[in-house]
Structures are given as structure tokens and as C-alpha cells.
Amino acid sequence: xxxxxxxxxxxxxxxxxxxxxxxxxxxxxxxxxxxxxxxxxxxxxxxxxxxxxxxxxxxxxxxxxxxxxxxxxxxxxxxxxxxxxxxxxxxxxxxxxxxxxxxxxxxxxxxxxxxxxxxxxxxxxxxxxxxxxxxxxxxxxxxxxxxxxxxxxxxxxxxxxxxxxxxxxxxxxxxxxxxxxxxxxxxxxxxxxxxxxxxxxxxxxxxxxxxxxxxxxxxxxxxxxxxxxxxxxxxxxxxxxxxxxxxxxxxxxxxxxxxxxxxxxxxxxxxxxxxxxxxxxxxxxxxxxxxxxxxxxxxxxxxxxxxxxxxxxxxxxxxxxxxxxxxxxxxxxxxxxxxxxxxxxxxxxxxxxxxxxxxxxxxxxxxxxxxxxxxxxxxxxxxxxxxxxxxxxxxxxxxxxxxxxxxxxxxxxxxxxxxxxxxxxxxxxxxxxxxxxxxxxxxxxxxxxxxxxxxxxxxxxxxxxxxxxxxxxxxxxxxxxxxxxxxxxxxxxxxxxxxxxxxxxxxxxxxxxxxxxxxxxxxxxxxxxxxxxxxxxxxxxxxxxxxxxxxxxxxxxxxxxxxxxxxxxxxxxxxxxxxxxxxxxxxxxxxxxxxxxxxxxxxxxxxxxxxxxxxxxxxxxxxxxxxxxxxxxxxxxxxxxxxxxxxxxxxxxxxxxxxxxxxxxxxxxxxxxxxxxxxxxxxxxxxxxxxxxxxxxxxxxxxxxxxxxxxxxxxxxxxxxxxxxxxxxxxxxxxxxxxxxxxxxxxxxxxxxxxxxxxxxxxxxxxxxxxxxxxxxxxxxxxxxxxxxxxxxxxxxxxxxxxxxxxxxxxxxxxxx
Amino acid sequence: xxxxxxxxxxxxxxxxxxxxxxxxxxxxxxxxxxxxxxxxxxxxxxxxxxxxxxxxxxxxxxxxxxxxxxxxxxxxxxxxxxxxxxxxxxxxxxxxxxxxxxxxxxxxxx
Numbered sequence: 001x002x003x004x005x006x007x008x009x010x011x012x013x014x015x016x017x018x019x020x021x022x023x024x025x026x027x028x029x030x031x032x033x034x035x036x037x038x039x040x041x042x043x044x045x046x047x048x049x050x051x052x053x054x055x056x057x058x059x060x061x062x063x064x065x066x067x068x069x070x071x072x073x074x075x076x077x078x079x080x081x082x083x084x085x086x087x088x089x090x091x092x093x094x095x096x097x098x099x100x101x102x103x104x105x106x107x108x109x110x111x112x113x114x115x116x117x118x119x120x121x122x123x124x125x126x127x128x129x130x131x132x133x134x135x136x137x138x139x140x141x142x143x144x145x146x147x148x149x150x151x152x153x154x155x156x157x158x159x160x161x162x163x164x165x166x167x168x169x170x171x172x173x174x175x176x177x178x179x180x181x182x183x184x185x186x187x188x189x190x191x192x193x194x195x196x197x198x199x200x201x202x203x204x205x206x207x208x209x210x211x212x213x214x215x216x217x218x219x220x221x222x223x224x225x226x227x228x229x230x231x232x233x234x235x236x237x238x239x240x241x242x243x244x245x246x247x248x249x250x251x252x253x254x255x256x257x258x259x260x261x262x263x264x265x266x267x268x269x270x271x272x273x274x275x276x277x278x279x280x281x282x283x284x285x286x287x288x289x290x291x292x293x294x295x296x297x298x299x300x301x302x303x304x305x306x307x308x309x310x311x312x313x314x315x316x317x318x319x320x321x322x323x324x325x326x327x328x329x330x331x332x333x334x335x336x337x338x339x340x341x342x343x344x345x346x347x348x349x350x351x352x353x354x355x356x357x358x359x360x361x362x363x364x365x366x367x368x369x370x371x372x373x374x375x376x377x378x379x380x381x382x383x384x385x386x387x388x389x390x391x392x393x394x395x396x397x398x399x400x401x402x403x404x405x406x407x408x409x410x411x412x413x414x415x416x417x418x419x420x421x422x423x424x425x426x427x428x429x430x431x432x433x434x435x436x437x438x439x440x441x442x443x444x445x446x447x448x449x450x451x452x453x454x455x456x457x458x459x460x461x462x463x464x465x466x467x468x469x470x471x472x473x474x475x476x477x478x479x480x481x482x483x484x485x486x487x488x489x490x491x492x493x494x495x496x497x498x499x500x501x502x503x504x505x506x507x508x509x510x511x512x513x514x515x516x517x518x519x520x521x522x523x524x525x526x527x528x529x530x531x532x533x534x535x536x537x538x539x540x541x542x543x544x545x546x547x548x549x550x551x552x553x554x555x556x557x558x559x560x561x562x563x564x565x566x567x568x569x570x571x572x573x574x575x576x577x578x579x580x581x582x583x584x585x586x587x588x589x590x591x592x593x594x595x596x597x598x599x600x601x602x603x604x605x606x607x608x609x610x611x612x613x614x615x616x617x618x619x620x621x622x623x624x625x626x627x628x629x630x631x632x633x634x635x636x637x638x639x640x641x642x643x644x645x646x647x648x649x650x651x652x653x654x655x656x657x658x659x660x661x662x663x664x665x666x667x668x669x670x671x672x673x674x675x676x677x678x679x680x681x682x683x684x685x686x687x688x689x690x691x692x693x694x695x696x697x698x699x700x701x702x703x704x705x706x707x708x709x710x711x712x713x714x715x716x717x718x719x720x721x722x723x724x725x726x727x728x729x730x731x732x733x734x735x736x737x738x739x740x741x742x743x744x745x746x747x748x749x750x751x752x753x754x755x756x757x758x759x760x761x762x763x764x765x766x767x768x769x770x771x772x773x774x775x776x777x778x779x780x781x782x783x784x785x786x787x788x789x790x791x792x793x794x795x796x797x798x799x800x801x802x803x804x805x806x807x808x809x810x811x812x813x814x815x816x817x
Numbered sequence: 818x819x820x821x822x823x824x825x826x827x828x829x830x831x832x833x834x835x836x837x838x839x840x841x842x843x844x845x846x847x848x849x850x851x852x853x854x855x856x857x858x859x860x861x862x863x864x865x866x867x868x869x870x871x872x873x874x875x876x877x878x879x880x881x882x883x884x885x886x887x888x889x890x891x892x893x894x895x896x897x898x899x900x901x902x903x904x905x906x907x908x909x910x911x912x913x914x915x916x917x918x919x920x921x922x923x924x925x926x927x
Contacts, residue, residue: 048867
């Protein structure tokens, strides 16, 4: 109450008692009797005010200690009586072989006594509030309520050497076990009540709830033993999926039990105790259960069981490690299987073939198909694991890395992976994207980029990709420009613009070329030609050097290629040839004068140089193609042939009738190198469409073979494409592979030297190890640089005086500005 | 007035009766305990109710009517202003009764 001094002069009246003083003993007697009445639920007969006032009076008259200890004694003797009355009979009954019913009776009686005691204490505490407020506080004693709890603990649970406490814990354990083994329902309300009692009461020695000290410890120990037994039995009887499912069900039941009538604080330890015995102790055995272990779950894509597995293993770091190792090993195993499968089936197709499969068309095609299958299968395998990662392993970071590492291993175990991946992309961009939705295409490209990310030798991939892309662009085989561009931009994101610079340059060249061609067509030159001429103007630094071109060009050179479409007709000959391909000025191939091809080349050259003076054009024929109208005896066909084939066919145009030429003669007249010439002759004379007739009729081409035009050629189709071997992208032959390796090796040497110089320029001086490590590190995004190559690079740089060895320390390199 | 509120009678030692709202009376912790009707036991709610709770009447033999009147004023004042942070007017009383008032406050825990 606030106080305001209104009348400073007023006199403070003394407090006087209205009721007479009474003997403290008698006063206490009132309280003592009231407590008994409260226990009997007779509070309504009592006046709260009177009891409160009595306690108030006792405290004010300094009789607090007497009151406090008196109340304690009353409580003690009351509980003692109740023990004899209500509890001991049940203890005796529960002695001997315990039964669920006896345990329930004991627990129920304890719980009833407890709840009555608590209720009474709540009332008593209120009545004696003034004692708590004034006396207990000053004397630093437990409050009345706390004192009441301790009395219960000491008089009931811990009396007679913890007799009841032990019996109660036994009974709780018995009931839990009873429930666990499914022997019948137990009264969970009773258990909950008793457990709550144990939680509320403090252990006298450890200052923790008695539940922690007595119940939880026993519970965890017994749970452990129980599940250790069960696990031992189950592991030999069940497959992993079932084992895991049952383990999860056990865990769920235990947690539900803990939540329902045990303490929430038990949950983590209980989970641990269950899983330690069911899972951790059998980490490896579960995974290795024959015919129903991890491998089988993975192979059957049992996402649900795997998810259970993951959840159960997750709490144990070491188990997770074992799981990851097993998955890693199995993935590698799969990778090997894919590799073996692909190899064995490719051997099957090739076995029995000639010892030189390089020229065996079907052999190469089959091996290419196998290569594509390898990529396809590795990617599908990855799809599966990616799906498992998301659906079963909760996108776990460590698991993701494990899978990633496994695939890096698988992919790089195949030395041809970069080439195969590029081939796979090539095949898809040429054929595979048909019948696919945009999403599927995007997914496919994503996967390709992913595989690319896993490649250690990215520069090798770049080498092949350029090669394959060049063919796609020059032959116009790409199905979708968008997909091409999107793939390049994805690679750019992955590896930076440096990496895709050349690829983008290739696209740019194609764009510029089409502009030039349009200009030409619209000008008078174009219309004079009598046929369509398409020339691709290529910047040599962007494009891979084609094996068939003799012309590697100088710095300023622009190589041209042309594809032409022409529909002229020549009365005299049986066929009309028109079209240009890449024509070389310098490579010495002779263009027959018929058909105006050479004129077209000249005209284009002068037209082009008019706008781009200072450039040099080198004509390349190896990659061009042409559409020819050819008059056969029965009808006219349009043939789509390569430039070389056009040149060959044009030799046969003029003759009155049957010009016959030997391969040797053709070689001399066209100056096409013999090896490509043989290939093209083969496809003209020995393929599905025999435009030329060869004598003798063998597959192999020898210089003395004679060719004549097949005027009796018949085909149901008007338009025919003569397949060109070189136009397809196939797995390289050993020979080509060596050439590629050499080219890549050379390129790497430059890159390494450049990197070494870059590093030394900033660091000025470094030891050999440091320099090698740093170089490997810097280049790891492109390829794995071998220390040997780096060493030779360093030596070359020393020779050229970019670096020098320190005079003091031979292992130290110094940078020379 | 809240729906659950009812009047209770507080009687002084010298026979004065004060009828106040239950929510006002319960501003005193002691009176609140006396009137507690919600104490439940295993036998159901109400079994632990005291006479005062059953009759809604409390007699204070030690408190004079004059003091109890002031106490009632104070309980009302406490209920009215205890939730407000500022602008609380002073509660005034005569200096003469200050000691007895103080004892009553201690007794009633308010």
C-alpha cells in the first residue's frame, strides 16, 4: 500500500489484537487436525481464514520452527500409516514371480497415494502461505511444498532401504517389457503417473530427478540388452530391407512410448540405445546380407528401404562412413560392369572381322555405337544415383560427394571418356534430339555438362568437341542451333569464356559466311553461276585442322569451303555436276573445267577479297558436299555427294559413252591424295548405291582397278545421299588417336609453359615442388598436368632464359624479366 | 463486468460487511486462496474447497471495519490501476490508521 502523509500532525494508532492470546501448542493442534481433515477431503468443514490466521499468529509469536517441524511430523506419520495400509500389501503380493497385474496394482496404489499427497500439499501450502512468506524465507528452508515432497520421498519411496523405490522401478521395467514383447496392454495412465512422480522427486544425493537416477539408467540398460538379443536373432534371418523396416518400427514404438509415458528428455538416449544395438553393432553385416543387402537395394532402386537405411544410419558417423564406402565401391563396380559390357559386345561385333578394323566400316560404326552406349549407360547410372540421393539420402552433402567422387572415378577410368562424351553429344545433336521435348533436351544437355565437369582432361574434350562441332557445322547436320548454343553457354558457365572462345568463333564464322553467301547470291555474280554456291569462310585459329586438308594456313589465312547446289543439265553427259565444295587454290587439287566450278571459285575469291582485302583464302575440299543432277538411262536422280566425289564423277561427264578410268588415272587427273580417293571411290562403287562400276568387284581399292559410270543405275528414290565415311563422327582409330594425343600433348606443353611463366612472374622465385604444385593446381580445371611434363616445360623455359636456377639453391628457380 | 464475476462478502471483526466483486477481492493473494474454487483432487473439483469458498463469505476477526473499508478501497484501486504504467493517482489514507493498515496488508498479501 502506498502511503501519503496527509495530516502530518495526526497520531498513529497502535495495532491492537481483537482476539485473545492462546497457547501455541493448542494453536498448532488446530493445524495438525486440519491437515488430517485435508487428507480426508474435508476442507469444506474448515475455515481457511482461521487456519491462516492461526499460522500467522504462530509465525508472529516466533513459533515458526515449532510449526514447521510439527507440520513435517504430521506429514511423516500420515504417510507412514498409509504405507502400511495401502502399499505394503501390494509389495508382498508383487513379491516372488511378478505378474503384470501385480505390478499394475502396486504402481496404481503408489500413484494414488502420490496424487492424494500432491493435492493435499497444494492445499496445505496455501493455508501455510504466511509461513512460507515470512518464516521459511528467513530461515532458508525448503518451502512447505518442497518439504512435503521430500517427506513423501523419504517416507514412501526410500523407506526401508529404498524398498519401494526399487520395487516401483522393477514394476515399471516389467510393464515396459510386457508391452515390448507384445504380451498384452498395460495401463499407461498408471505408468505415466508414476513416471511423473519420479520426475518430480529429486534424488537426495545427486540433485537430479529420481527418474534420471533410477528409471532412465535401468531403462537404457534393459533396452540395450533387449535389442542386442533381438538383433542377433534377426540378422541371420532377415534381408536388409525387412531388418531395417522392423528396426525403424521398433524405434518408432520406443519413441512413441517415451513420448506417451516416459520423460521427453529420455528420447535421444533411448534412440541411441535402440539404434546402437540394432544398427551400429551390425553396420556392415546389414549392408552385406547376401542377396538382400545394400547392393540389392541399390540395384532394385528400393528407395524406401534405402531411405530407412539412411535415417537409421544417420545418427552414427562411423556407420555413415561405412555406408558411403560401400556405395562408392558398388558404384565403381557398376562402372566397371558398364565398361566390360560395352567392350565385350563391341568385341562380339568386331570379332571375325578383318585384322584392320580401321577400314572396316561396320566395325567402326559398331564401336561408335558402343561408345555412345557407354556414355548413355554411365549417364543413366548417374540418373539413378541422383534419384536415390534425392529420394533416399535426403540430398545429404557427404553422400552427394561420395557419388560424385565415384562417378569421377568411373568416367576417368575410361581413357577415351572425353572423346566418347563429345561423340555422344554429337550423336544427340544430330539424331537424338528428335522426338524429345525441350525439357528432355535440357536435361540431356545438363547431364552432358555434368559429365564434362567430372572429366579430368577437359582439354581433350575440347579437342574432340571442336572436331565434331566442325563437322556438324560444315555438313549442316546439327538439328538445333538453340541446343548447340545452349550447350556452349553451359560449358562457358562451367569453364569460363576462355574455354569456349574458339567454339563461339566457329559459330560466328558460320554466321558471317551465310551473310557473305547471301550477298553473293543477290549480286550478279551469283546469278551468273547457274548454280548455288555456299562457301564457309573459316578462321583457322578457331577451327580444328582437318586431317584431309593439305592446307594449314598461315596467320592471315582464311580457309574456305563451299557447298553448292546446282541443277544444271548437260545434254551430252549422263549427268550434271554442279556444285562446289571447298576448292583449294594451293593444295593442288585439280577441278575439272566442266560445270563452271573453277569459275565459281575464282569469282567468289575475287568477290570476297574485294571486301576483305589483305586476307588470304585457302580452299579446302575435304569437308564440302554437293548436289548433282545425274541422268541415268532410266531416269534422272539427284545425288548428294562429297566434293571429292563430285570431282571424281565429273571426270565421267564428258565422255561420249563409257569412259573407263583406273584409280591411278583418277588420282593423277584430280590429284586427290590416294587414301581419301580410295575411300570416296569405295562409297561410289562399293556402297549401297553403285554409281560407278568397279572391276574387279572387290571391296578393296587398288590403283589398277577400273571404274566406269553405271548408266543402268536404278533406285526408287529421286534423291539419294551417297554416304561419306568421313562425314560421320566415329570413334577414332588407333592411328587417329595417336595423332590426337600428339596434338593435345603439344597444346598442353604450351599451356603448361604459359602457366609456369604466369606463376613465376608473380612469385619471382619458387622451389621446384612449389612451382609444380602450383602449376598442377592452376591447370586442374583443364587437365591433369603430369610433373614430368611440367619439368620439361621448366627446362625449356630455362633454355629460353625465362627462368634460371638460383646459384645458391639448385632447387630454387628465379624469374628473369 | 465479466460473466464469471460474482459478489463476495468480506466481514470485519466488529461486524461490518463489505460486498465487493470477486475479482476485486482476489487482488489479495490470501483472499484468492481462501475463495479458490478450482483446486481439484483425484476426487474431482471442489473437494478441497474451504468453507469460505463454499459460502463466498470471509470473516476477518482481527480486522476492524474501518480498516477493512480502506482495504476494500485499496483492492479496487489496485485492480483499476495495476495494469497501467503511468498516470497513477496517489492512494490516500489517514495517517492514524497507517500501522493497522500495514498489518492488514501483510496479512492479506496485497
